[in-house]
Every structure is written in C-alpha cells, then in structure tokens.
Amino acid sequence: QGINKFKIEETELGDLDESNFDSETEIYSFKKFINQEYHTIDYRVDFNSCYFEKIDFSKLNLDEYIFSNCYFKNCDFSNSSISSAGIHKCTFENSKFVGTDIIGTSLKNNIFLGGTLHYLNLTKSSLINIKFDNSDLSMASINEVNLKNVIFDECKLLKADLHHTKLRNIDLSTSSIEDIKVTLDDLVGCKINSFQAINIMISLGIDVVI
Numbered sequence: 001q002g003i004n005k006f007k008i009e010e011t012e013l014g015d016l017d018e019s020n021f022d023s024e025t026e027i028y029s030f031k032k033f034i035n036q037e038y039h040t041i042d043y044r045v046d047f048n049s050c051y052f053e054k055i056d057f058s059k060l061n062l063d064e065y066i067f068s069n070c071y072f073k074n075c076d077f078s079n080s081s082i083s084s085a086g087i088h089k090c091t092f093e094n095s096k097f098v099g100t101d102i103i104g105t106s107l108k109n110n111i112f113l114g115g116t117l118h119y120l121n122l123t124k125s126s127l128i129n130i131k132f133d134n135s136d137l138s139m140a141s142i143n144e145v146n147l148k149n150v151i152f153d154e155c156k157l158l159k160a161d162l163h164h165t166k167l168r169n170i171d172l173s174t175s176s177i178e179d180i181k182v183t184l185d186d187l188v189g190c191k192i193n194s195f196q197a198i199n200i201m202i203s204l205g206i207d208v209v210i
Helices: 194-203
Strands: 025-029 031-034 044-048 051-053 066-068 071-073 086-088 091-093 106-113 126-133 146-153
Touching: none
Parallel strands: 025 044, 031 051, 044 066, 051 071, 066 086, 071 091, 086 106, 091 106, 106 126, 126 146
Antiparallel strands: none
C-alpha cells in the first residue's frame, strides 16, 4: 500500500517499444499503467515504484525483469515466465498466476492478496518474507523451495506439491491442504491442526485409529 504515497505519472505501456532503448536496461519509476496490454521486448526492463491495474502479462516472457516496490491489481500473469526475475517489495492484489513459471527466482518482501495461483511453478525458488493471504495455490509446484518467514493465511494448497521443501516454522493450520504432496521429513517443525494431521497421515498410508 506504500505505492499510494508516491506521485505517479500515468504512462502507456505501448510507449515501451524497442525504439525507446539506448542501452540493454531501461528503468521506469513512479509510473501508472491501467487496462493495457503489454508485449515483451528484447531488452531488460526495471520497474521501480510503479502501479499496474488490469494489465495482461499472460503468455509473456518476463525473464530477468526487475519489479521493485510495485503494486499490481487485477493483473494476469497466467502462463507467463518470470524465471530468474527479481521481484521485491511488491503487492499483488487479486491477480492471476495460473501456470506461471517462477523457477529459480528470488522473491523477497512480497504480499499476495487473494488471487488464483493454480499450477504456479515455484520450483527451486527462494521465498523470503512472503505473505499469501487468502490465495489459491491449488496444484502449485512448491518443491525444492527455500522458505524463510513465509506466511500462508487461509490459503488453498489443494494437491500442491511441496516435496523437498522444508516447512519448519511454517504455519499451515488455517489453510486447506487436502491431498498435498509432502513427506514426513518435509513436515518436521511445521504447524498444522489436528484435522490436517489425520488427513496427512492417511495420505501417507498410515492407519489412523480414532
């Protein structure tokens, strides 16, 4: 929400074409983009303190892009690739990441408010100081991920794959985790409620007597 403190100039995403670039990296700061389509370009772009609303990033290659201190509202990143990108201090409100690849990426100090993140692929990424608030990560791939100070608050993780992701100090007790793919070693130090514990034991083939 800190983005609202800045004086932001509204800009057309259509202005970001190759003719504007004199170097390999272009930086855009304090810009507002609303209800526009974005087409990837051959240069790296750094967005700093920008506001995006109803922007369609779907099916685009955003690899190695940098988003810092940005706010995204009702944006669509479905089936796009954001691998090796830098995403820091950003908020994503009711945005879609269906089938999005964020593989081997560093995510720091970000908030996901709501949003549909089905089949999101976070394999081998690093998540530090991240909050998922009422987000739907069903069928997401969160395997081999480094989690540090990550919060899942009333999220859906139905059939999500968390193999080889250490969940120590992660609280899943308020989230729906039916049929998640996980091992007992991964769950060491994780916080779950009694109902979840029974379901996980059953899914692992353990005969639970109640």
